[in-house]
Amino acid sequence: xxxxxxxxxxxxxxxxxxxxxxxxxxxxxxxxxxxxxxxxxxxxxxxxxxxxxxxxxxxxxxxxxxxxxxxxxxxxxxxxxxxxxxxxxxxxxxxxxxxxxxxxxxxxxxxxxxxxxxxxxxxxxxxxxxxxxxxxxxxxxxxxxxxxxxxxxxxxxxxxxxxxxxxxxxxxxxxxxxxxxxxxxxxxxxxxxxxxxxxxxxxxxxxxxxxxxxxxxxxxxxxxxxxxxxxxxxxxxxxxxxxxxxxxxxxxxxxxxxxxxxxxxxxxxxxxxxxxxxxxxxxxxxxxxxxxxxxxxxxxxxxxxxxxxxxxxxxxxxxxxxx
Amino acid sequence: xxxxxxxxxxxxxxxxxxxxxxxxxxxxxxxxxxxxxxxxxxxxxxxxxxxxxxxxxxxxxxxxxxxxxxxxxxxxxxxxxxxxxxxxxxxxxxxxxxxxxxxxxxxxxxxxxxxxxxxxxxxxxxxxxxxxxxxxxxxxxxxxxxxxxxxxxxxxxxxxxxxxxxxxxxxxxxxxxxxxxxxxxxxxxxxxxxxxxxxxxxxxxxxxxxxxxxxxxxxxxxxxxxxxxxxxxxxxxxxxxxxxxxxxxxxxxxxxxx
Numbered sequence: 001x002x003x004x005x006x007x008x009x010x011x012x013x014x015x016x017x018x019x020x021x022x023x024x025x026x027x028x029x030x031x032x033x034x035x036x037x038x039x040x041x042x043x044x045x046x047x048x049x050x051x052x053x054x055x056x057x058x059x060x061x062x063x064x065x066x067x068x069x070x071x072x073x074x075x076x077x078x079x080x081x082x083x084x085x086x087x088x089x090x091x092x093x094x095x096x097x098x099x100x101x102x103x104x105x106x107x108x109x110x111x112x113x114x115x116x117x118x119x120x121x122x123x124x125x126x127x128x129x130x131x132x133x134x135x136x137x138x139x140x141x142x143x144x145x146x147x148x149x150x151x152x153x154x155x156x157x158x159x160x161x162x163x164x165x166x167x168x169x170x171x172x173x174x175x176x177x178x179x180x181x182x183x184x185x186x187x188x189x190x191x192x193x194x195x196x197x198x199x200x201x202x203x204x205x206x207x208x209x210x211x212x213x214x215x216x217x218x219x220x221x222x223x224x225x226x227x228x229x230x231x232x233x234x235x236x237x238x239x240x241x242x243x244x245x246x247x248x249x250x251x252x253x254x255x256x257x258x259x260x261x262x263x264x265x266x267x268x269x270x271x272x273x274x275x276x277x278x279x280x281x282x283x284x285x286x287x288x289x290x291x292x293x294x295x296x297x298x299x300x301x302x303x304x305x306x307x308x309x310x311x312x313x314x315x316x317x318x319x320x321x322x323x
Numbered sequence: 324x325x326x327x328x329x330x331x332x333x334x335x336x337x338x339x340x341x342x343x344x345x346x347x348x349x350x351x352x353x354x355x356x357x358x359x360x361x362x363x364x365x366x367x368x369x370x371x372x373x374x375x376x377x378x379x380x381x382x383x384x385x386x387x388x389x390x391x392x393x394x395x396x397x398x399x400x401x402x403x404x405x406x407x408x409x410x411x412x413x414x415x416x417x418x419x420x421x422x423x424x425x426x427x428x429x430x431x432x433x434x435x436x437x438x439x440x441x442x443x444x445x446x447x448x449x450x451x452x453x454x455x456x457x458x459x460x461x462x463x464x465x466x467x468x469x470x471x472x473x474x475x476x477x478x479x480x481x482x483x484x485x486x487x488x489x490x491x492x493x494x495x496x497x498x499x500x501x502x503x504x505x506x507x508x509x510x511x512x513x514x515x516x517x518x519x520x521x522x523x524x525x526x527x528x529x530x531x532x533x534x535x536x537x538x539x540x541x542x543x544x545x546x547x548x549x550x551x552x553x554x555x556x557x558x559x560x561x562x563x564x565x566x567x568x569x570x571x572x573x574x575x576x577x578x579x580x581x
Contacts, residue, residue, distance in 0.1 A: 168441050175440035175447060176426065176433045176454065179419070183427045186416035193376060193410075195402035195431045195494050204437065250418070298418060 009302070014163075021159040028155050038155075042223050044263045045158045046216050049165045051243035051259035052252055053212035056169050058241070059250045060178065061205040062185025063113060064121045067128030068240045070108075071101040071210040073232035074131060075217025077141055080149050080227060085140075090152040094161065094218045101214025102207050104131075109206035113199060116188075128237050136229040146228030153223040161219060165212045169252060172208065181205050185250075246287055248294025253301035258294070327390075329354045329530050330375075330498055335384035336554070337374055344370045345554040346383070352498065357524065357531045359545035361538075361565075363574055367554040368534045369411055372500050375532075376408050377401040388498065403431055407496035409487045411503045411534075417476035421467055421486055424475050425458040428493035458493070464526065465489040465519070481512045485519065492527060499523075501533045505540050513537060517544055542566065550574065 024041075027033050033041075054068050075097035082093040112123040141147050172178050180201045183191040192198050221227045243262060247254030265283065269276040287294075328351040336346035345367040352358055362368050373379045375386060377398040386393045393401055416424050435450040462468045465485050470478060475486060484504060491499060504520075505513045517540060523529060535541045541548060542562040550558040550565060552574040558565060565571055 171441045171443055172437065175437075176430050176435070176451065177437050177440055179423055179427050180430050182419060182423075183416050186418055187414045189378070190410065190414035190416065191427070192378075192398040193402060193408055193414075194428045194490065195399050196427065197397075197399050 014167075017163060021156075021163070024159070025155050040264065040267045041155075042153060042158060042219075043267065044260050045162050046220050046223070047240075047243065047259040047263050048162055048256050049212055049216040049219070050240045051247065051255040052165050052169050053209045053216065054240050054244050055247070055252050055255040056172070056181075056205050056212075057209040058244050059248075059252070059255065060173055060185065061181040061202055063202055063206065064117060065124040065206070065209075066121050066234070066237050066241055067108075067124035067126070067131075068209075068213055069232045069234065069236035070124075070128035070131035071104060071213035072217040072220060072236065072240075073135060073229070074104045074210075075101040075214025076221035076227050076232070077135055077147070077217075078214065079218030080147050080221045081141065083152060083222065084147065084149055090157065090222065093152075093222070094157065094215055097218030097221075098211045098214040101217060102211035104214075105207045105210025106203065109203045109210075113202040113206060125234060125237070128232075128234055132229045132232050135232075142228075144229065146226045148226050149221050149224065151222060151225060153219045158219055161215050165215065166252070166256070168208070169212070173252070177201070177204070182250075242284065246284065246294055248296035248298060250298035251294065251296040251300055254294055254296030254299075257296065257301075261295075327354075328352060329389060330532075331387040332375075333385045333387075335371075335374055335381045335386055337370065337379050337382050343554055345374065345551075348384070348551075348556055350549060350556070350559075352530050352532060355524075355528070355530055357520070357533065357544060357546050359541040359548040359562075360532060360534045360551060361536070361541055361548060362551035366551045366574075368551055369502055370554075371551065372408060372502055372534065375401075375500060376406055402494055402496075405495075405497035406500065407491040407494040407498075408500035409484075409491050409502055409504060411506065413483050413487055415475040415483060415487055415490070417474065419475060420472045421462065421475055421478070422455070422458055422471045424486060424490050425461060425493045426454050428490050429454045429458060431494075461493055462489060464522075480507060481515065484508070484512075484516070488519065488523070492523060492529075496529070498530045498532065501531065501535075503534050503536065505535055505537045513540055516540070520544055 028038055050068065050072065054065070057063050057065050078100035079093035079097035082088050082096045083090055108124070108127050112120060112127070115123055135141055136144055173181075180191070180196045183194065183196055184198050184201055188198055243259040244255045246262065247256070247258035266276070266280055269279055272279075330350070330352040332348055332350040335348045337344050338346070348371060360368055360371070370379065374381050375393075377393065377396050377400070380395050388404055388406060391404060393404065393406075396404070416427060419427070433450050433454060435444070435446045439446045459468060459471065462471065465488075467482065467486060467489060470482065475483065478486060488501070488504065505516055508516060520531070521544070524531065533541070533545065545562060547559065548562055548565045549556055550568070550571050557570045557574060558568045560568070
């Protein structure tokens with residue numbers, strides 16, 4: 001059994017990540033990297049959480065949901081209400097954002113996840129729009145003019161959230177429960193015939209995914225000075241979808257990598273506003289022509305390191321490791 | 324032969340709108356039997372399997388396994404009650420490894436919650452380890468232990484069929500339904516399949532219902548045969564009786580010109 005070996009690699013990567021986080025914290029507080037880059041870093045971090053959370057729904061469970069901005073909005077508004085209206089601490093706002101989005105995910109998931117393919121896509125798209133319209137019409141949260149929010153998102157909160165998101169999703173995926181979700185993606189009828197409660201696992205994946213989208217929403221809201229319903233239109237949903245598809249459906253490291261790359265690309269293209277969307281679209285079109293399986297295919301970053309170790313047949317993908 | 328029937332189907336049928344796909348099927352399987360279900364294309368054999376496994380809910384009649392009524396149960400619940408199946412067109416979890424395909428079938432055995440997996444509690448490790456070892460042991464019976472980490476889609480056709488049967492058996496069924504297991508196989512692979520069926524009957528305490536077009540296989544391994552035509556049972560009996568039954572010959576070859 002390679003439980004201990006993999007667990008060792010697992011702890012090393014966590015320690016490395018924490019060290020990275022601390023170093024970044026010093027760089028930020030020491031003002032070694034300027035404000036512009038710090039802001040980009042925050043954007044990247046929020047997008048990583050969004051990408052990973054949608055990856056669980058689309059990449060792992062195979063449920064084509066394109067209303068992710070809806071959960072982002074629910075998380076953003078819920079957390080803003082906690083911190084601004086009720087004047088409670090930010091940490092509580094984060095949790096409330098996640099929980100509110102998870103509840104929304106549960107309510108939306110139970111009826112819509114009976115739908116398949118295109119129908120599910122349309123239904124979730126509709127959900128995203130409904131959320132936006134609802135917030136547009138609630139005076140309590142400022143309606144169309146939005147809600148002013150203090151900047152409370154800091155690197156430790158952001159980094160902690162990223163780490164937690166990636167860890168939870170990874171641990172979930174590499175377990176019998178994650179395998180159940182993958183079996184739904186691979187062949188729902190066969191999964192059913194193997195005794196998997198397919199509806200239950202689709203809803204679970206949806207709820208976990210929306211929880212983290214809500215957490216991202218809380219971080220997103222408190223990174224700006226204002227949140228408005230227009231920030232959460234369906235284009236935002238597509239941005240997140242693109243991370244997952246471009247990274248390679250079924251690969252979390254792919255989704256994370258795509259989130260990092262595309263955020264950087266789109267940030268730097270802000271200096272050329274006329275060309276921005278053209279270049280961005282071009283990147284996507286070229287990518288789909290020359291690498292339709294996405295950046296990583298279904299592989300994970302870690303699988304590149306494992307190939308050297310196991311000479312017998314090799315580990316073809318990450319999902320068959322135990323830990 | 325005083326055993327109570329394992330599976331009892333009473334007047335079961337299903338209609339899709341005005342179309343009666345299957346009707347008035349009465350069928351009984353005794354513990355440990357190997358029974359064939361044959362019939363011309365479009366006779367409703369696979370639809371009947373779908374009724375048994377809960378993919379379709381019968382619009383008439385009843386289906387009982389060990390005295391428990393199965394009508395209207397979700398497919399995964401029926402699997403847990405003890406009916407497992409393979410599919411006419413192979414339905415493996417293509418991107419998963421051979422090992423993981425079997426582990427999915429063991430999912431209902433797992434006792435660790437989602438939380439214990441997320442927090443990586445000791446229960447997660449012990450349960451996953453137990454499943455892995457059990458799956459490896461199990462795949463040895465089917466001589467698939469040399470391709471454990473291969474993706475299912477990369478296996479040759481014969482092995483994919485074997486893996487599908489292995490996966491169905493891993494769900495620990497009392498009744499195994501095989502939907503055209505020999506479809507697309509060459510004579511040598513069919514021969515291997517017959518040996519495999521003989522092996523699993525010896526190893527597991529199983530009742531098997533088998534749809535097949537390969538008459539050599541059906542006549543060779545089945546103890547009893549039911550014949551379905553236009554959604555209705557037209558005959559049942561030993562292979563010898565079926566072979567000489569004029570109704571069956573008519574269904575397959577058409578009416579005799581007099």
